[in-house]
Amino acid sequence: MNHPRCIVLVGMPGSGKTTVGRELAKRLGLRFMDSDHEIEVRTGVKIPTIFEIEGEEGFRKRETHTLDELTHESGMVLATGGGAVIKPENRALLSSRGVVIYLNVPPHVLWERTRHDRSRPLLQVPDPRGRLQQLFVARDPLYREAAHVIVEGGRGTPHAMVRMIEKELQTLCEH
Numbered sequence: 001m002n003h004p005r006c007i008v009l010v011g012m013p014g015s016g017k018t019t020v021g022r023e024l025a026k027r028l029g030l031r032f033m034d035s036d037h038e039i040e041v042r043t044g045v046k047i048p049t050i051f052e053i054e055g056e057e058g059f060r061k062r063e064t065h066t067l068d069e070l071t072h073e074s075g076m077v078l079a080t081g082g083g084a085v086i087k088p089e090n091r092a093l094l095s096s097r098g099v100v101i102y103l104n105v106p107p108h109v110l111w112e113r114t115r116h117d118r119s120r121p122l123l124q125v126p127d128p129r130g131r132l133q134q135l136f137v138a139r140d141p142l143y144r145e146a147a148h149v150i151v152e153g154g155r156g157t158p159h160a161m162v163r164m165i166e167k168e169l170q171t172l173c174e175h
């Protein structure tokens with residue numbers, strides 16, 4: 001099977017981009033990259049610290065720069081951060097350089113997966129559950145716009161998600 005040169009996972013925080021992406025890469029024998037991890041390595045600090053010092057705007061600049069650089073490489077599965085699709089330039093960049101897969105997971109599942117996690121600064125607010133809902137409504141159309149494939153990810157295990165994505169990629173490659 002001919003794999004596309006870059007497989008990009010997009011979706012909300014908690015949709016499984018990092019977890020599923022890592023397993024998908026292993027399965028396909030491709031390199032795994034996570035844009036958030038890459039930003040942390042480059043800055044030498046964790047994402048919440050970047051938000052504290054530079055605000056969301058500073059983080060978004062770093063994110064755009066990192067996505068641009070990473071998508072020049074080939075043979076890779078790239079997990080993006082949940083907000084990677086906010087900027088039109090990022091959406092254009094991702095969908096022109098890779099096959100973009102949207103992990104579509106409903107807000108109540110996202111909440112269950114992220115409620116005890118303190119590593120996502122946008123969810124450190126008095127009503128994180130409401131925030132997730134708001135972000136979902138605002139971003140769902142943007143994920144759809146950027147995506148070549150949409151995978152429903154609310155119920156299956158990460159392994160089942162990998163199998164679904166593999167099937168979709170196979171179908172794409174046959175056409």
Ligand SMILES: Nc1ncnc2c1ncn2[C@@H]1O[C@H](COP(=O)(O)OP(=O)(O)O)[C@@H](O)[C@H]1O
Binds near residue numbers: 079153158
């Ligand atoms: N398909 C899944 N089923 C159950 N739990 C999952 C699934 N995908 C991810 N998780 C869990 O949800 C949490 C968030 O996953 P993560 O991969 O960090 O999401 P993202 O990178 O999209 O924010 C992690 O604790 C992970 O183990």
Ligand SMILES: O=C(O)C1=C[C@@H](OP(=O)(O)O)[C@@H](O)[C@H](O)C1
Binds near residue numbers: 084
């Ligand atoms: O939704 C967002 O805007 C963000 C999601 C995070 O990534 P995950 O989607 O992997 O949690 C990370 O990029 C940053 O905290 C901002």
Ligand SMILES: [Mg+2]
Binds near residue numbers: 018080081
């Ligand atoms: Mg992640």
